[in-house]
Amino acid sequence: MSGRERERSDAELARRLWPFLRPHRRLIGWALLALVACSAAGLAQPWILRLVIDEHLMPGTLEGLGLLVAFYAAAAGLELLLRSAQAYFVDLCGQNSLVDLRLAVFRHLQKLSASFHDRNPTGKLIGRVTTDIESLQEMFASGLVTILADLLNLLAILMLLFWMSWQLTLVALLLVPVLLGLTILVRRRVREAYGVMVHKRSRLNAALHEQSAGMPLIQAFRAEDRSRTDFDQVNCDLRDAELASVKWESVLSALTDMLSSVTMAVILWYGGGLALEGLGFEELAREARSIVTLGTLVAFLQYTERFFGPLNDLSMKYTVLQSALTAAERIFRLLDRDEYLEEAAQPLALGEVQGAISFRGVTFGYKGGGPVLKDLSFEIQAGESVAILGATGAGKSTILKLLTRLYDVQEGTIELDGVDIRDLDLSSLRRAVGIVPQDVFLFRGDILENIRLGHPEVSEAQATAAADGLHLDRIVKRFPGGYRELVRERGGNLSAGERQLVACARVLALEPRVLALDEATSNVDTQLEQLLQEAVGTLMHGRTSLIVAHRLSTVREVDRILVMHQGRLVESGSHAELLALRGRYWRLHGLQFLESS
Numbered sequence: 001m002s003g004r005e006r007e008r009s010d011a012e013l014a015r016r017l018w019p020f021l022r023p024h025r026r027l028i029g030w031a032l033l034a035l036v037a038c039s040a041a042g043l044a045q046p047w048i049l050r051l052v053i054d055e056h057l058m059p060g061t062l063e064g065l066g067l068l069v070a071f072y073a074a075a076a077g078l079e080l081l082l083r084s085a086q087a088y089f090v091d092l093c094g095q096n097s098l099v100d101l102r103l104a105v106f107r108h109l110q111k112l113s114a115s116f117h118d119r120n121p122t123g124k125l126i127g128r129v130t131t132d133i134e135s136l137q138e139m140f141a142s143g144l145v146t147i148l149a150d151l152l153n154l155l156a157i158l159m160l161l162f163w164m165s166w167q168l169t170l171v172a173l174l175l176v177p178v179l180l181g182l183t184i185l186v187r188r189r190v191r192e193a194y195g196v197m198v199h200k201r202s203r204l205n206a207a208l209h210e211q212s213a214g215m216p217l218i219q220a221f222r223a224e225d226r227s228r229t230d231f232d233q234v235n236c237d238l239r240d241a242e243l244a245s246v247k248w249e250s251v252l253s254a255l256t257d258m259l260s261s262v263t264m265a266v267i268l269w270y271g272g273g274l275a276l277e278g279l280g281f282e283e284l285a286r287e288a289r290s291i292v293t294l295g296t297l298v299a300f301l302q303y304t305e306r307f308f309g310p311l312n313d314l315s316m317k318y319t320v321l322q323s324a325l326t327a328a329e330r331i332f333r334l335l336d337r338d339e340y341l342e343e344a345a346q347p348l349a350l351g352e353v354q355g356a357i358s359f360r361g362v363t364f365g366y367k368g369g370g371p372v373l374k375d376l377s378f379e380i381q382a383g384e385s386v387a388i389l390g391a392t393g394a395g396k397s398t399i400l401k402l403l404t405r406l407y408d409v410q411e412g413t414i415e416l417d418g419v420d421i422r423d424l425d426l427s428s429l430r431r432a433v434g435i436v437p438q439d440v441f442l443f444r445g446d447i448l449e450n451i452r453l454g455h456p457e458v459s460e461a462q463a464t465a466a467a468d469g470l471h472l473d474r475i476v477k478r479f480p481g482g483y484r485e486l487v488r489e490r491g492g493n494l495s496a497g498e499r500q501l502v503a504c505a506r507v508l509a510l511e512p513r514v515l516a517l518d519e520a521t522s523n524v525d526t527q528l529e530q531l532l533q534e535a536v537g538t539l540m541h542g543r544t545s546l547i548v549a550h551r552l553s554t555v556r557e558v559d560r561i562l563v564m565h566q567g568r569l570v571e572s573g574s575h576a577e578l579l580a581l582r583g584r585y586w587r588l589h590g591l592q593f594l595e596s597s
Contacts, residue, residue, distance in 0.1 A: 055294030123206030139324030355544030387555035390564030497528030
């Protein structure tokens with residue numbers, strides 16, 4: 001990317017950040033007022049010092065000196081107070097803006113399709129919401145407003161320097177073009193280094209999340225050495241990227257410090273000579289003092305130091321700004337992803353749901369793979385219970401994901417009560433279809449909150465009644481807090497079967513008309529199997545039910561069984577009808593009968 005394109009890109013990023021700053025622009029206004037007053041108080045101090053030296057100390061006149069000293073102390077105190085106020089307003093504005101941005105990113109992640117989340121590591125997405133946005137906080141804290149303050153200070157100091165002595169000012173500015181040229185040369189390196197660093201940091205977050213989530217498996221297979229080696233490589237890559245960025249930061253800072261010191265030396269050599277001339281030679285005293293006095297030289301040196309201070313700050317803040325812009329680029333690249341499920345322009349709200357389901361010529365495959373379902377068609381009547389059987393990879397769970405529109409079909413249609421589900425309001429569709437997954441995820445909070453799961457319309461009494469109806473009260477009575485017992489991470493204080501009961505209670509509390517059970521009774525200990533079977537029976541009563549299962553013993557009592565093979569429907573009928581066909585279901589039944597024997 002060329003320099004001009006990069007500048008346009010930076011300007012575009014800044015423009016896109018403004019909507020998050022705009023609601024808090026009043027705080028920016030207060031910060032700007034504080035910085036203007038702070039700059040004025042700071043610039044007044046060398047001027048007062050000049051007056052003290054030239055009008056009181058050099059002539060030996062003490063009258064009025066106390067007042068100037070008081071003014072100097074007041075200016076120094078005011079500068080300190082205003083700088084604190086400015087920092088407070090800037091930080092408050094930055095934190096409020098980043099809260100809004102973080103929420104916007106999280107909302108966007110919620111809207112992105114399941115296929116997007118399948119392809120992107122969780123740690124990478126976490127990095128966008130945490131690390132990248134923290135980089136923007138550094139920009140707000142030591143960036144935008146303070147950069148503006150530095151620029152205002154530079155302009156004001158430059159005007160004062162020219163007014164005090166244009167000769168010394170020209171001397172002081174001799175090396176500024178050199179500094180600007182070197183800054184431009186280093187700028188591209190800094191941006192590239194920060195881009196690599198942020199990428200490596202994202203990889204580290206993704207690796208750490210993956211390794212942490214899989215730690216029990218790593219320990220079970222004694223793969224700690226391999227895991228540690230992989231993490232060490234990612235960790236070292238980040239270290240090298242950080243060192244590269246620090247190297248260019250150091251180059252920029254060292255160049256600024258060096259040129260500042262050289263400039264101060266030149267001013268002392270040139271201006272000090274004039275001051276001594278004015279003090280040591282009476283015949284030239286008047287002319288020398290008209291050029292530079294001792295007080296002017298002292299004030300000039302202080303102003304020059306204040307001039308190069310902001311220049312050095314700008315070089316350092318530039319690296320912070322580059323890091324922030326790189327992070328902003330990644331954040332907005334995520335916000336620009338539009339992998340949404342397409343919704344109808346005027347989605348239809350579901351009325352009273354009957355629960356009739358139709359799959360008509362449905363073909364679907366996950367991104368990057370072949371078709372999982374191929375020209376699938378079947379009908380389910382309202383209130384009918386249907387089991388879906390087949391080998392692993394036959395497409396059973398995919399049917400449930402398509403029914404709840406986690407994914408959209410690529411060909412064909414899925415209808416609920418005769419209406420294409422793509423024309424329905426997504427929230428009402430998912431309210432009408434309750435799903436109990438094979439792997440139940442429990443969130444932070446207590447058991448009751450996990451049953452209600454973000455549905456404030458479900459009262460505590462309704463949630464508790466639903467749980468009691470599934471005999472979950474027998475489980476929670478062992479906890480001191482009962483339904484208010486806090487759930488450990490990933491539901492560690494509940495067994496797999498107990499988590500399944502919580503998932504069943506979630507669905508029962510919402511009272512959907514369609515029930516989807518994805519291997520809901522698999523991997524359950526014998527003690528809980530009967531309890532869970534009763535819970536499933538309670539859930540299915542009076543509802544259209546789709547049950548994905550491997551064990552045939554769990555589906556004998558359903559109205560109909562659909563047998564899938566390689567994405568196609570190969571058999572359909574009741575348990576007795578399919579046994580009489582002596583086809584795939586009959587063979588599956590025979591195999592499982594032999595295994596159980």
